[in-house]
Amino acid sequence: MTGTKNSPLMWVVHLSVLLIVVLWTLPTAGLLISSLRDKNQLASSGWWTALSTSTQNVVFRAPGPEAQVETDGKFVIAGNVLGNRGGQVSAWGTTPTKPSEFQPGQSSTLREGSTLTVQSDGAFEIVSPTKLEGNRGQRIAFVASIPPRFTLDNYREVLSAQGIGSSFINSLTVAIPSTVIPILVAAFAAYALAWMKFPGRALIIAMVVGLLVVPLQMSLIPLLKIYNGVGEIFGVPSKTYLGIWLAHTGFGLPLAIYLLRNYMAGLPREIMESARVDGATDFEIFLKIVLPLSFPALASFAIFQFLWTWNDLLVAMVFLGAGNEELVLTGRLVNLLGSRGGNWEILTASAFITIVVPLLVFFTLQRFLVRGLLAGSVKGG
C-alpha cells in the first residue's frame, strides 16, 4: 500500500517478517531435529549443531571376563569402544574422571599385569598373562569426535517401550466420536434456531452465546459426581470412553450450535421458502437442502473439535483417568515429562508423535480452519 517495491522500508518489512517467522518456527524445528538425532549426541550438543561433528565424553564398559579369548598363552578381550557409530578417539583413560589420561595407541597397565590399549579408531584390547577373573568389565572413558548421526531409534523406542503407541490409539478413540456426535446433535439444533419460529428462541440463542465462555472448570466437579453416582448405581466403571465422548459433546456443543446457526441463518431464504411451497417438511428441507449447503461450516467445526479433543488434557485426565491403560497422548506426555524429564530423546520423539496428527490436519485443512475462526469471532452472517 505504501512504499515502493525496493525502498529501504520494504527491506525492513521483509527482514522483520523473516525474523518473526524464524522465531516462531525455531522451537518446533528444534524438537523435530532433536527427535531424529542419536541420543548421545542429543544429550551433549545443541540441535543447531546437528550437522557438525561433535566432541563427546563417553564412558564405555568393556565386556566382562566371560568374553576373554585365549591366544598364544595370553588372555584377550577385544572390541570397539565406538561400537558401530564411527568417529575418532582423541584421548582416553581408565576412570570417568580422567577421560584424557592417555593418547590413542598408548597402553595402560591395569591390575595383575594386564594392559589396555585403545586405538584412535576405537578398537581396544585388554591383554593379560593370566586368566582374567571377576564379573564386571573394565571401564574405559574416552573423548571422541563423532560424526553426525540421524536415526529413527528414538521413535522405535517410544512407540513400543514407552507406551506412546497405545496412547495414540487411545487418543484416536477419544477424538473421533467426540467430533462426530456433537455435529449430529448441533446441526439439528442450529437449523431450529436459524429457520424455525417458536417462543423462547432468542433466549436459547442468548444461552448458547453465554455458554460459549463458561469455563470447563465449572463443570468438572459436578460431572465427576454424576459419573461416580451413575457408576455406583449401575455397577459400571465411572471412567469410560462413552463418558468422555459425551463430555466432549457437551463442552463442544455451544461452539457447534453457534457456528452452524450463524452459517445456516445466512443461507438464502428463497431456497427454503420455495421448497416449503413445494410441500417439503422442515425435516426434508434440513436433510436435503440445509445440511449439504452447510458443509463448509460443518467441516470448520469438525476440525476445531478434532484438534481440541485430540489436544485436550484436562477432560481426559478427569473423565478417563490417569491409569497406564487409558492414558491419551497428552496425558502420557505429561507423565513422561515427570518420569523421564532429562531424557530428551524420549520426550522429543513422543512430543512429535503427539503433534504430528494435528499438524497434518492443520496443513491440509487450513482453509476450513481459518473460515471457521472468522465465522466464530468476527461477526458475520
Place this chain on the structure above:
Amino acid sequence: MQQLLYAIFTMVAGVIGCAIYFFGSNFILDMIFPSNGGDAAKAGRNIRRANMIRPWLFLGPALIALVLYLVYPVFDSIRLSFSDRTGTHFVGLSNYIWMFGDAQFRESILNNLMWLLVVPAAATFFGLLIAVLTDRIWWGNIAKSLIFMPMAISFVGAAVIWKFVYDYRDAATAQIGILNAIVVWFGGEPHAWITIPFWNNFFLMAILVWIQTGFAMVILSAALRGIPEETIEAAVIDGANGFQIFFKIMVPQIWGTIAVVWTTITILVLKVFDVVLAMTNGQWQSQVLANLMFDWMFRGGGDFGRGAAIAIVIMVLVIPIMIWNIRNARKEMEGH
C-alpha cells in the same frame, strides 16, 4: 485396537441412533397431527400444532446435553462451593474464607492477573503487527501459515517444545537449550529459567503468546482486508504517512475485532492449565487458578468444596465478558 473398533461401532450406532431419533420423532409427529385427509380447518390446525412441537424435537438432544453438561454444573458448583470436601454438608462461607487466607490462592490470583495483562496484549499486538507486515509482501501467506501453525499444537506438546528451549545445563558443559546457548554465546551465565520465581511466569506466558498470536493474526488480517480501499487511498492523498494510516485509519476501523480477539484470548488465559501443569505444576511460585483447582479436586482424595470455590472465582472473572458477548449477539440479531 479393540477399543478403536468399539469407538467406530459406537459412532456408527450413534449416527444411526440419531437418524432414528430425528426421523422417527418427526414421523410420529406427522402421524399424530396428519396434515392431509379430513377437512381443511383440521389439517391447518394440525400443521400449526406440529410446527409448535417440531422445533423442540430438533432442539431436544442439544438442550439436554447443554443443560446436563454446562447449565446444571454451574449451579451445582455454586452449591458445592458452600459445602465440605465431600460436597454433602453445608459449611457456609468457610471455603471462601479459607481461600482468601490461603497463600497459594493469593499467589494464583496474582499470577493470573499478570497472565491476563500480558498474554492477550502481547498476542494481539504481535498478531496485528504480523497481519500488517505480511499484507505487504509476496510470501506473506507462507509466513502467516507458519506463524499460525502453533495453534494446532497441544498445550502439552508446546510445553515440551519450550521446556527444550529453556533447558538448563551446568555452566561447565555445552548447553542444549537454545535460550541458554544464546545467553552463553553472548557471555552470560546459563539459568534454569522456569525455576526463577516471578520471572518464570513470563517464560510460561511466552508459550501461550506463541500459540495465540496466530489466532489473533488470522482474524485481524481478515478485518484489515475488510477496510474499504477508498478510505486508505483518501488518507494517502491527504498526505498521511504509514504510521498515521495505521493508527488513525486502520486501528479505529477494526476496533471491534480487536476487542473480540482480546476477550477470546482473555478467556483462554483464565482457563490456562495444561501449560502450567506440564512446565512447573505450580512450583516456584508459578501457580494459576485452573491448576490450583485441578490440584484440589484430587489432592488427598479430593476436596470438592474448595475446588468448586476456586472454579467459582474463575467463573466470576468470566461473567463480564459473557454479558458483553450476549449483548453484542442480541444487537446483531436485531440487525438481521
